[in-house]
Amino acid sequence: MRAIEINQVSKKYKDTLALDHVQFKFEHGKIYGLLGRNGAGKSTLLNIISNRIFASEGTILIDGQDSKDNELVHELIFCMSEADLYPNLKVRELMNWTEQFYDCFDKQKAIVLCKHFGLDQNKKINALSTGYKSIFKLIVALSLQVPYVIFDEPVLGLDANHREMFYKLLLEDFEKSQRTIIIATHLIEEVAGVIEDVVIIDQGKILLQDSVENLMSKGYSISGLQGDVDMYCQDKNVIGFDELGNMKIAYVLGELDERQLNERLHPSSINLQKLFVKLTESGGTF
Amino acid sequence: MKIDTASEIPIFIQIAEQLEDSIFTGIFQEETKIPSTNEISMIFNINPHTVLKGMNVLVDEDILYKKRGLGMFVKEGAVENIRVKRKNKFYDQYIATLINEANKLKMSKEQIIQLIERGYSNESH
Numbered sequence A: 001m002r003a004i005e006i007n008q009v010s011k012k013y014k015d016t017l018a019l020d021h022v023q024f025k026f027e028h029g030k031i032y033g034l035l036g037r038n039g040a041g042k043s044t045l046l047n048i049i050s051n052r053i054f055a056s057e058g059t060i061l062i063d064g065q066d067s068k069d070n071e072l073v074h075e076l077i078f079c080m081s082e083a084d085l086y087p088n089l090k091v092r093e094l095m096n097w098t099e100q101f102y103d104c105f106d107k108q109k110a111i112v113l114c115k116h117f118g119l120d121q122n123k124k125i126n127a128l129s130t131g132y133k134s135i136f137k138l139i140v141a142l143s144l145q146v147p148y149v150i151f152d153e154p155v156l157g158l159d160a161n162h163r164e165m166f167y168k169l170l171l172e173d174f175e176k177s178q179r180t181i182i183i184a185t186h187l188i189e190e191v192a193g194v195i196e197d198v199v200i201i202d203q204g205k206i207l208l209q210d211s212v213e214n215l216m217s218k219g220y221s222i223s224g225l226q227g228d229v230d231m232y233c234q235d236k237n238v239i240g241f242d243e244l245g246n247m248k249i250a251y252v253l254g255e256l257d258e259r260q261l262n263e264r265l266h267p268s269s270i271n272l273q274k275l276f277v278k279l280t281e282s283g284g285t286f
Numbered sequence B: 001m002k003i004d005t006a007s008e009i010p011i012f013i014q015i016a017e018q019l020e021d022s023i024f025t026g027i028f029q030e031e032t033k034i035p036s037t038n039e040i041s042m043i044f045n046i047n048p049h050t051v052l053k054g055m056n057v058l059v060d061e062d063i064l065y066k067k068r069g070l071g072m073f074v075k076e077g078a079v080e081n082i083r084v085k086r087k088n089k090f091y092d093q094y095i096a097t098l099i100n101e102a103n104k105l106k107m108s109k110e111q112i113i114q115l116i117e118r119g120y121s122n123e124s125h
Helices: A042-049 A071-075 A091-101 A107-117 A130-143 A160-177 A212-218 A226-233 A272-282 B011-024 B037-044 B048-060 B078-104 B109-124
Strands: A003-013 A016-027 A031-035 A057-062 A077-080 A148-152 A180-184 A197-202 A205-211 A219-225 A237-244 A247-253 A266-269 B064-067 B071-074
Touching: A003 A042, A016 A042, A016 A057, A016 A180, A016 A197, A016 A205, A031 A042, A042 A057, A042 A077, A042 A148, A042 A180, A077 A130, A091 A107, A091 A130, A107 A130, A107 A160, A130 A148, A130 A160, A160 A180, A160 B037, A160 B048, A197 A212, A197 A272, A205 A212, A205 A272, A212 A219, A212 A272, A212 B011, A212 B048, A219 A226, A226 A247, A237 A272, A247 A272, B011 B048, B011 B078, B037 B048, B048 B064, B078 B109
Parallel strands: A031 A180, A031 A197, A077 A148, A148 A180
Antiparallel strands: A003 A016, A003 A057, A197 A205, A219 A247, A219 A266, A237 A247, B064 B071
């Protein structure tokens, strides 16, 4: 099957369990958002998927092939790394090397994108600003014609114009190639329109995987006087609260319970970012 | 058109509403082609699958139809369909909320009717 299948993957670092029996899959032809707080295990998971580190337990199958120590997988998946490898090489030189290493690197496209972003190919990597370092990595990722491409914090240090430009290029690429794109990010509002499905990882476990629309239709908030809200919430799956004096706002997952509403209780919808914050704040289960 | 990704309203619904409004106001005429999912996706930085989902809402409501290989077109009678749909919603959207608010303010039925009449007479001046 065309997917990245993650089967019971765990990763231990000495005493800490960074990933705990993670089980899910990224299907082919979708744009995913991989969300999680700092230290939730996102980068560990992405590093295992892209074969940079090995899992302590479990397997990763990419289009049915075991990814571990498998050369073939390198033509299937690319993960934009956070580390700056080869800082003393010029942009142009590093692109030439990339072409040597990957059969699927479209150098012409990369050159066009450099011009598009105003990236000087004669500069050394370590002489680039934070934003342009990210841009260089984005250009490489966008120019590799692999079926699975992973962006780890893709817009780090990019100004608003360059971020817009990146999302446009990403969607243009997606429209043409229909590949799988995975974006790991903290900028939820910015990617809310770009991603179709969301995977939330928390404390080394998968908290939930769903389409953005399903997730949003499942969550709502209810506000009113503390006593009224507490009464309403008794038998509900509450993922968090906010309090403002006597007013209480509860964030709830599930169907709105019309029978328990009264004119003093105000239900409203919540956006993706709020849902994420509340879900990962409480460490609650979905 | 404007899409707000931080909004609580699902994006496919926003797409459907904005397209519907553009059809109703005559920006997209009946029996003409509307922009492709591709074009809309790129302008607003929205996933093309989401754009398509929004268009399909309007297909189900007999406002758009798909011409094989050509794209989405505004259906004949779409403007009338939208008018009927909005008229049906008028009570819930405006009258029910109006009465609800009036009750909270302890305003009488007569006062509300007076205000509506004032609104109409202002408009005719």
